[in-house]
Amino acid sequence: MTEPTPQELSEFREQVRAFLRERAPKPPKFKLPDSFMEVGTDAQFEYLRDWQAEVYAAGYLGLSWPREYGGRGLPQVFQSIVDSEMAQASVPFMVNVIGLFWAGPTILKLGSEAQKQRYVAKILSAEEIWCQGFSEPEHGSDLASAQTTAVRDGDDYVLHGTKTWTSRGAYADHMILLARTDKNAASKYHGLSFFLAPMRVPHVSTHKIQKMTGEHGFTETRFDGARVPRSCLVGNEGEGWSVAMTVLMFERGAEGGAAGGLSMVPLRVEQVAALAAECKRDGRPSLEDPIVRDTLVRFAIEERGLELSLARARIPGLAGPRPFAAPLSLKLRISEFRRRLCAFAVQLQGANANLYVGDPNAVADGAWQRSYMNAFSATIGGGTSQIQMNILGERVLGLGKG
């Protein structure tokens, strides 16, 4: 396709706006989660799944993915327009995040033709939900030490072990799974293989984990002899580590290729400024307090700096001298920013900050308190902030490994 004209893009934007205006789902009676890591009830899941299916049916998801696998084969700019309009309209996020943002791009990049045909379109339509099996109870950030085993038996592999922090594990049809196929490999990195593992087969069980908020959203997933066909292997046996690294690049936003759509409820400083206008401090709106104002401005500068760094990274002559600094630090920066901003929003409420979800007098129904607690899922998941800083220090700044 040739480069779209500004008029085509602006017409497309109008179509998206009209769709969102007319078809955005009505707010449900129950509380919606802020991110895919917080989907804890059947009602939440079904509501969000139906919304994703509707967005895809209308042609607004997977716009840049190939047509033969259910996408629309258009330039990325069309999906970017959809994503920004969704953020603007504050519609719910896409529930199949792991499929749309990580598993799908990985299958398109490294999967076999049969795997692309089998899985990709159903990721977009939310007919099949995906989850991720990387972390284990004994190995979180140290991913390469994973102990779940996959032993070859005829045309299958047989799985034994436990994966944990499985977001939407209870609703998932497939898992991207890192398992050990060779215990005697030269290094821990060489013995790993990467599978597109079915979840709804015998000897796979999921057990809900209660989060600090009191809600659910993660499961522990146990494999007690479950069988995975050999056709579910991505790449060759023993090449799982490099596939997992590709997933992590997508997961941390360091590489483009996602199907698009919102992955979480966007949070902007202006929302916290609006809260500051409603809360009081010393009998006056908090927005008049000089320290509150200075804090808001600091957050706004940081938000703007991050947004502009991504814009600068797209201009080759201006991206240097560290072109990977912005994309590689994205997950660290956004998750930490969100955590600190939520903490400040709670602080603005004065003594009312102590009222939580469920109290009729809680500020904004306790949403800021809940968001603050849930913000840790992103500062920890996908490699903790501390691991991210090691990666940036070593790969981008060339500092030695500890």
Add this chain to the structure above:
Amino acid sequence: MQVMSRNTQTQLEWSEDHALLWNTASDLLARRSDFAAVRRNLTTELGFDAGLFRELRELGWLGLCVPSELGGSGMPLSALPCVFEPIGQRLLAGPYLTSTLATQTLLQAASPAQQRVFVPKLATGEELATVAVFEPDGSYLLDDPSVEAKPAAEGFELSGVKTSVLDAGAADYVLVSARLHGELAWFYLPASALVGRMQREVSIDETRRSARIDLSGLRVNATAMLEGDAKRGLAQLQRVAWLVLSAEMAGGSEGVLQLTLDYLRTRTQFGKLIGSYQALKHPMVEIMCAIEDGRSLMYRAAAALSNESSDAELALRMAKAQLSETYTHATDRSIQFHGAIGFTYECHAQLFFRRAQWSAFTFGDALHHRKRLAELMLGSHGPG
């Protein structure tokens, strides 16, 4: 409810001309303004390399963003960082900042006829001018100077003191802001009129030369007054100063980052490269992220100023506030992470440290700009 103004413009300006200029300046200064060269100028009265200055004049660095009909290259203001970022990174000393500020002031504060007299010689570097806007109270509010001009026979009599007048000793003339009948006005004072009135200051940044000028009782002709738009002159002076200092600070932050990284990648303690310790590695990552953001904010500020975009003031103040803190912090940590050697005059970290202090506290520090940003973004609520 919308209480914070929203700005979503992310357009940056970068043409082939920008790239060529930036690359030329970077390569040239990497060769000609290394640490040894910087140190050679610290103790001289002039404070800069006159030979290099002549070369850079000939390359057109002083008239970059001056209209071609006034003898300049006619580039947009967004080109300023292309030379000032490398200048900051290499700690180049010389009246480049000064001359740029004086020229951009004249383009607003002087009448077209006066511009035709003054600007072409500044654009080629044949003459040097500086601006005198700071006063003994150290205030950043420059629109209500205490230096006063009173009508006197055939002209005016001035009173008051200006401070931090950059490169006053090398300048052929000084542009002085003053109050005249309660309004802001600009006066052109040739160096010859200031003999005996200038006292060199001891600047924290030893690559800079600045002076205090006592104007009490100085009589000037009526023709010494600039006849353009005085307020616009001051506004443009400040905007250009915020951009140019931000560009210098972005470059300086990069310079000190590299200096610190070089040390962390070569110094060994307890049998390990010290950069492998997370207590040093993680702060360096945070500094790197801040530098990335600062540079991005600065290039947006350059584009916004150049296009007179509605977010220009916001973008410029954000860049100056963020980079003032980023640069001073990066130099502060550089001293600490070098260990005892970092505390010595011999270690180059002090060059960046002193330059960062000077840049952060000139034309508004971070606190000043964030306070104004709060008014711009959140409205002017409550007590000052």
